[in-house]
Amino acid sequence: MPATTMDELVSLCKRRGFIFPGSDIYGGLQGTYDYGPLGVELKNNLKAAWWRAMVYERDDVEGLDASILTHRLVLRHSGHEATFTDPMVDCRNCKSRWRADQLKDNKCEKCGSTDLTEPRPFNLMFKTAVGPVAEEGSFAYLRPETAQGIFTNFKNVVDSTARRLPFGIAQIGKAFRNEITPRNFIFRVREFEQMELEFFVQPGTDDQWHSQWVDARLQWWRDQGLLSENLQAYHQAGDELAHYAKACVDILYKFPHGLEELEGIANRTDFDLGSHTRSQADFGLSANVDPNEDSTAKLTIPHPETQKPLVPFVIEPSAGVDRGVLAVLTEAYTKETLENGSERIVLKLKPHLAPIKVAVLPLARNKPEIVEKAKAVKNLLMATGIGRIFYEDTGNIGKGYRRHDEVGTPFCITVDFDTLGRGDDPSLTDTVTVRDRDTMSQVRIPINELAAYIRERLV
Numbered sequence: 001m002p003a004t005t006m007d008e009l010v011s012l013c014k015r016r017g018f019i020f021p022g023s024d025i026y027g028g029l030q031g032t033y034d035y036g037p038l039g040v041e042l043k044n045n046l047k048a049a050w051w052r053a054m055v056y057e058r059d060d061v062e063g064l065d066a067s068i069l070t071h072r073l074v075l076r077h078s079g080h081e082a083t084f085t086d087p088m089v090d091c092r093n094c095k096s097r098w099r100a101d102q103l104k105d106n107k108c109e110k111c112g113s114t115d116l117t118e119p120r121p122f123n124l125m126f127k128t129a130v131g132p133v134a135e136e137g138s139f140a141y142l143r144p145e146t147a148q149g150i151f152t153n154f155k156n157v158v159d160s161t162a163r164r165l166p167f168g169i170a171q172i173g174k175a176f177r178n179e180i181t182p183r184n185f186i187f188r189v190r191e192f193e194q195m196e197l198e199f200f201v202q203p204g205t206d207d208q209w210h211s212q213w214v215d216a217r218l219q220w221w222r223d224q225g226l227l228s229e230n231l232q233a234y235h236q237a238g239d240e241l242a243h244y245a246k247a248c249v250d251i252l253y254k255f256p257h258g259l260e261e262l263e264g265i266a267n268r269t270d271f272d273l274g275s276h277t278r279s280q281a282d283f284g285l286s287a288n289v290d291p292n293e294d295s296t297a298k299l300t301i302p303h304p305e306t307q308k309p310l311v312p313f314v315i316e317p318s319a320g321v322d323r324g325v326l327a328v329l330t331e332a333y334t335k336e337t338l339e340n341g342s343e344r345i346v347l348k349l350k351p352h353l354a355p356i357k358v359a360v361l362p363l364a365r366n367k368p369e370i371v372e373k374a375k376a377v378k379n380l381l382m383a384t385g386i387g388r389i390f391y392e393d394t395g396n397i398g399k400g401y402r403r404h405d406e407v408g409t410p411f412c413i414t415v416d417f418d419t420l421g422r423g424d425d426p427s428l429t430d431t432v433t434v435r436d437r438d439t440m441s442q443v444r445i446p447i448n449e450l451a452a453y454i455r456e457r458l459v
């Protein structure tokens with residue numbers, strides 16, 4: 001049975017060290033979460049899987065890591081200053097603030113009053129002062145999407161790699177939005193990470209690339225363990241589209257709180273590169289605008305046939321890392337009733353996402369030879385580079401298994417007296433027990449075959 005409530009996930013995440021509320025010891029900072037010892041591994045594994053699929057396994061994508069602090073003109077010319085808003089209402093009764101489009105029956109969620117102000121646009125971007133001078137012109141924005149760093153580096157990447165159309169630039173990084181009402185655990189937060197690809201194509205081929213990317217992204221999420229029946233592609237209607245998009249397909253996932261957006265795949269046309277290329281006059285701004293406020297770049301690339309400068313179209317698969325973590329946790333969380341009537345919670349994560357790949361448990365922690373052998377097995381597996389191998393020295397094998405089921409460790413290896421050649425059967429010398437998380441079955445494997453056995457099953 002998959003996790004049915006968000007509470008179960010939140011509780012597991014806190015108990016086992018996946019995710020904690022941000023600034024918790026000072027009462028928390030709404031809309032922020034911290035990833036704990038296992039959360040950081042899971043998140044890194046998800047990002048690594050994305051990077052591998054988007055950059056390493058393709059021959060037409062380059063990577064980038066642009067800065068978070070962004071010049072205000074970037075976000076003016078991108079349209080975010082003017083339009084990156086959500087409709088906000090105040091409750092006149094209890095003075096709380098809400099996002100108008102999220103209220104049910106136009107009622108305050110706190111006190112139930114319908115005495116609300118008219119919705120007004122609230123810009124979601126965080127401003128921050130840059131340098132010691134606190135004057136109007138000295139602020140910058142924390143980027144609200146990683147995409148703009150890709151557009152502003154378009155020319156740098158083209159010039160330094162000699163790329164020609166079609167090609168993409170991939171980036172993973174933090175984005176910040178001052179959400180009016182952060183909610184649903186890590187689903188809607190104020191600080192989050194995005195995995196974004198801007199894939200530049202010749203105008204006219206954009207629709208075809210758009211649908212190819214929707215298919216590719218759906219398949220990738222299935223490869224991360226999400227079931228087809230919990231995924232849905234939703235074609236946004238014209239009035240739902242962001243200011244830059246000609247079309248957008250959202251990949252929705254059945255989160256514990258409902259079917260909601262996990263990733264958006266937009267056709268941004270030439271909106272962004274065009275905006276950063278055009279002059280102020282083209283924006284309809286007054287003619288006496290400071291010319292320094294213009295972008296200096298011509299963000300073009302040779303047309304594949306005519307070789308004339310062309311502002312390409314862009315297809316943008318943009319996924320939330322935190323929503324991805326929430327989705328794979330939701331899918332993996334399983335409660336089972338065992339034959340003896342007891343309950344087992346097991347995270348059936350795909351092995352490549354599991355925070356700990358293998359736990360090595362000595363049968364007895366007070367027997368130096370067993371401890372030493374178990375540590376040698378850990379080191380042997382670690383040297384293969386298959387990810388985090390955990391030496392689990394709690395002295396209680398049953399409890400160790402249960403803990404590792406709950407955090408999704410695919411394999412537990414036990415080193416015992418037979419391993420040392422001190423059991424009844426000498427043929428078991430230098431073998432260990434390998435327990436499979438999902439089936440709970442155990443097999444005896446020679447230590448010198450262990451690395452191959454585990455690697456084969458982790459990939």
Ligand code: GAP
Pocket residue numbers: 144145146147177179186187188189190192194196261262263264316318319320321322323
């Ligand atoms: N560059 C395009 C863009 O930013 P978006 O639909 O606004 O598009 C892309 O965001 C993805 O980022 C979303 O599908 C979602 O997964 C994630 N995301 C957006 N806002 C978020 C928030 N407040 N908290 C967590 N994830 C968020």
